[in-house]
Amino acid sequence: xxxxxxxxxxxxxxxxxxxxxxxxxxxxxxxxxxxxxxxxxxxxxxxxxxxxxxxxxxxxxxxxxxxxxxxxxxxxxxxxxxxxxxxxxxxxxxxxxxxxxxxxxxxxxxxxxxxxxxxxxxxxxxxxxxxxxxxxxxxxxxxxxxxxxxxxxxxxxxxxxxxxxxxxxxxxxxxxxxxxxxxxxxxxxxxxxxxxxxxxxxxxxxxxxxxxxxxxxxxxxxxxxxxxxxxxxxxxxxxxxxxxxxxxxxxxxxxxxxxxxxxxxxxxxxxxxxxxxxxxxxxxxx
Amino acid sequence: xxxxxxxxxxxxxxxxxxxxxxxxxxxxxxxxxxxxxxxxxxxxxxxxxxxxxxxxxxxxxxxxxxxxxxxxxxxxxxxxxxxxxxxxxxxxxxxxxxxxxxxxxxxxxxxxxxxxxxxxxxxxxxxxxxxxxxxxxxxxxxxxxxxxxxxxxxxxxxxxxxxxxxxxxxxxxxxxxxxxxxxxxxxxxxxxxxxxxxxxxxxxxxxxxxxxxxxxxxxxxxxxxxxxxxxxxxxxxxxxxxxxx
Numbered sequence: 367x368x369x370x371x372x373x374x375x376x377x378x379x380x381x382x383x384x385x386x387x388x389x390x391x392x393x394x395x396x397x398x399x400x401x402x403x404x405x406x407x408x409x410x411x412x413x414x415x416x417x418x419x420x421x422x423x424x425x426x427x428x429x430x431x432x433x434x435x436x437x438x439x440x441x442x443x444x445x446x447x448x449x450x451x452x453x454x455x456x457x458x459x460x461x462x463x464x465x466x467x468x469x470x471x472x473x474x475x476x477x478x479x480x481x482x483x484x485x486x487x488x489x490x491x492x493x494x495x496x497x498x499x500x501x502x503x504x505x506x507x508x509x510x511x512x513x514x515x516x517x518x519x520x521x522x523x524x525x526x527x528x529x530x531x532x533x534x535x536x537x538x539x540x541x542x543x544x545x546x547x548x549x550x551x552x553x554x555x556x557x558x559x560x561x562x563x564x565x566x567x568x569x570x571x572x573x574x575x576x577x578x579x580x581x582x583x584x585x586x587x588x589x590x591x592x593x594x595x596x597x598x599x600x601x602x603x604x605x606x607x608x609x610x611x612x613x614x615x616x617x618x619x620x621x622x623x624x625x626x627x628x629x630x631x632x633x634x635x636x637x638x639x640x641x642x643x644x645x646x647x648x649x650x651x652x
Numbered sequence: 653x654x655x656x657x658x659x660x661x662x663x664x665x666x667x668x669x670x671x672x673x674x675x676x677x678x679x680x681x682x683x684x685x686x687x688x689x690x691x692x693x694x695x696x697x698x699x700x701x702x703x704x705x706x707x708x709x710x711x712x713x714x715x716x717x718x719x720x721x722x723x724x725x726x727x728x729x730x731x732x733x734x735x736x737x738x739x740x741x742x743x744x745x746x747x748x749x750x751x752x753x754x755x756x757x758x759x760x761x762x763x764x765x766x767x768x769x770x771x772x773x774x775x776x777x778x779x780x781x782x783x784x785x786x787x788x789x790x791x792x793x794x795x796x797x798x799x800x801x802x803x804x805x806x807x808x809x810x811x812x813x814x815x816x817x818x819x820x821x822x823x824x825x826x827x828x829x830x831x832x833x834x835x836x837x838x839x840x841x842x843x844x845x846x847x848x849x850x851x852x853x854x855x856x857x858x859x860x861x862x863x864x865x866x867x868x869x870x871x872x873x874x875x876x877x878x879x880x881x882x883x884x885x886x887x888x889x890x891x892x893x894x895x896x897x
Contacts, residue, residue: 420840420841421840421841421842428661436661438661439860439861
């Protein structure tokens with residue numbers, strides 16, 4: 367029954383979105399030999415999670431869980447099954463996904479992958495987090511924490527990003543109206559695991575974890591900078607990655623300019639996250 | 653029996669290994685889990701050999717072989733060729749092929765009697781294949797794809813092809829190969845058959861994501877089930893029919 371209602375909701379949403387947000391035209395300039403700029407218009411669509419997208423989601427999750435867990439199939443499955451909350455951006459009639467955002471309730475979902483993620487966060491927090499006590503205190507109520515997964519291909523048009531986050535906001539609002547007993551409506555905190563970089567010439571200063579050098583960090587996803595400002599707990603450490611991928615992705619660690627890769631973990635209150643989405647839009651408009 | 657395994661968290665088994673009725677090649681991996689899955693299933697009947705081709709680990713896609721021989725591309729170094737030659741049984745002829753299309757695993761699909769090859773392969777290469785592997789060679793496409801080695805996989809008893817292969821094409825190929833063929837997928841809906849699956853007459857290995865339906869299809873078409881299981885199935889079916897009557 368629930369499924370039927372949800373499908374109707376998505377249909378209605380598409381009709382609403384059709385007019386404004388579902389399709390975004392991205393004029394892209396391409397230089398060809400004749401030195402004339404050609405504009406190519408691309409249409410992106412925003413979709414609900416769907417089993418057909420499993421393989422794309424799994425590739426993103428492989429990168430997300432690098433060094434944390436090997437159970438990417440399990441996590442990808444959970445994300446694709448959670449139709450009520452989560453948005454994917456792709457193209458019409460294609461199962462390839464260019465990016466997605468979703469929130470998973472840590473306390474509710476029984477999964478080895480999530481267990482391993484939490485274990486990883488706990489271990490790293492003990493080693494690197496000054497606010498470890500606070501984190502442990504928050505983790506005592508796992509049902510109030512959502513794992514926020516926000517992955518996309520690196521060069522995805524930034525105009526799409528605020529829409530992805532806004533969709534999450536709308537999904538939560540809809541859930542609160544339609545199904546207030548759903549565990550995803552009562553979240554207090556969001557747990558975010560992400561990556562950031564720093565220039566190598568400042569290596570001597572990297573041992574200090576003060577937030578004053580926030581501006582020296584280069585973020586893979588710009589919205590992390592916006593959310594980090596409002597986070598309650600945050601810490602970062604050198605990203606190890608798994609041994610095998612190290613050879614392949616060494617460019618991630620030290621590229622030509624010499625950048626070091628850090629793993630960044632932070633907790634942000636849900637209401638702060640929702641409030642900060644507006645600020646992301648300001649970034650994009652610049 | 654069909655077994656599920658992973659190579660370093662990748663479900664693309666067929667990229668990192670090559671399985672025939674006489675030998676098995678595996679790529680050098682971070683952990684030996686992959687190797688041990690093969691060894692436990694095949695160890696007593698055939699050698700399982702570590703190797704690399706041109707310094708890479710994608711040996712399954714670069715080589716083509718059966719119990720009679722093995723063909724390696726021109727990217728294979730002398731040292732690697734020597735190592736392979738020394739490790740393989742003497743009956744297996746190893747030959748390096750000078751061919752523009754160097755990913756032989758993608759261009760050639762073969763069992764011990766027949767080979768299907770990419771339409772653009774050199775005449776010379778075709779002759780080398782016929783000679784070294786001791787097979788009858790056919791230039792053909794599978795589901796309008798020229799990379800026959802990628803989109804189909806067969807042993808001496810049956811074969812699995814790209815899911816979008818038409819019935820007419822299936823009939824035609826089955827006639828050429830003289831074995832039953834079936835269209836299907838591996839690794840939870842992936843249509844790149846040969847990268848997700850390696851098979852010989854006694855065993856098959858596929859990626860961890862392969863669903864139980866896909867495994868059933870694989871076991872059926874490659875005739876990998878034990879005789880006991882088959883009899884049991886027939887018995888259960890008969891009992892069920894009796895109940896329904």
